[in-house]
Amino acid sequence: MARTRRPSDGRMPLLEHLLELRKRFVLIGAGLLLGAIAGWVLYEPLLVALQQPLERASELTGNDVTLNFTGPASALDLKVKAALFLAVFVSCPWWLYQVWAFITPGLNKREKHYAYGFVGASVPLFVGGAYMAWVVIPHAVQILTGFLPEDATNFTDAQMYLSLVMRLLLAFGLAFVSPVLLVGLNFAGLMSAKALLAGWRWAILVAFTFAAIMTPTPDALTMILVALPICVLYFGAVGVSMLHDRRVEKRLAEAEV
Template identity: 60%
Template sequence: MALMDHFRELKSRLFKAALGIVLASIGGWFLFDMVFNSLQQPVIDSAEAAGQLISVNFTGVATALDMRIKVSLFVGLVISSPWWLYQLWAFITPGLARKEKIYAYGFVGATVPLFLGGGLLAWLVLPHAIGILTAFVPEDSANLLDAQTYLSFVMRLLLAFGLAFAMPVLLVGLNFMGLLSAATMLRGWRWAIVVAFTFSAMMTPTPDALTMILVALPICALYFVALGVAWLHDRKAAQTMERLDAELADY
């Protein structure tokens, strides 16, 4: 494929991906009330438990509109993730062999549920985090949370956990490309655990160790699953090479 053809293909894929995100964001616009109610429910529950004034506050004239647009785009990005990931791989895979294309589609199929699973875990951690953090508000005081700041906090939490859960797919992809061996991953398992617990300690906005452990354990488990897949792939590749060497020797 000529260079200009690559640019035209890239332009087409980017347009299709953007169109999918925009259409999903339109749906997100109509889902805003449901999503926002879910976002502020942990705050409401914390306020009731503490008997204090704790609420999400819109500080500007256009803050409500701005937040609705951001939530719609975020929901659209999540909903359309299978579509824009497919467009990404569709741009990459034309030069790949049939078997390599199957691997590529498999990676996309694994990345989406892992990303969503990480986001779901973050969503389950969120009420616990809000409850602990708002418990530090002094008695007879109010905690008016800026809507923009609160939304950014939740979005960063969801995206960070989603990306962390999808990271093992990247490791397997590097292994299938021959850039990372299972032996290297095995030698680095201690560092992987340290990184997982450090990430969990930084990203879980709660001071308790239990939440950190509950978040870190699935990340560690996914690392060892990726290690197992890489080991099986390396073993199969080694057996294939041995068979080819034997055939060449007989020939």
């Protein structure tokens, strides 16, 4: 079947757009499957790393803080979840590229090279956000287990603990990547730099609300330390979008002459 021709303005017809979406989902799924296989192999080192905050809290409080498996199948369930969790991290360059390739299909050949820059910026930001969450988790565990009575034992449910860690790492990673996605929308012509700048108050509010919800510790300092990098990245995205809009306006002005 012949492919529908793309209009001269670079926009994709609806049918082709849906086919492109399906293609990207299939490619992302294939990458996650391969990542899950790697995650299954790396399960043991991950489990050791996840228990370090609990062991540290046990040393500081003098109480026993250990993971608890509540059923015969809970260990298997935990391994499957850990494999899927690691798949997201192992394959993050792949699925981030697919996201970029989907939202910017109408760019010209020169502009498509920005896809490599997008992935190059997104991967360290995603890992950096996850690392910040990893730094917060031990402090949260220490503070929360500090309320245990003397000589008490805390049996932490392994499923619940892993789910909490996964949510924090993924949420922080995606929060740090979101400004780059805004740049992608700007390059695709879906959002102007002026519109991004006009929403700066909402961006700051969302950043601090996100930090307040996602940081399990009650102190304000941790919330501020989490929210500030997100705000800085947002304004960085605004700056990059402004430079891009100026280049586009200049190119259009030269074409009209």
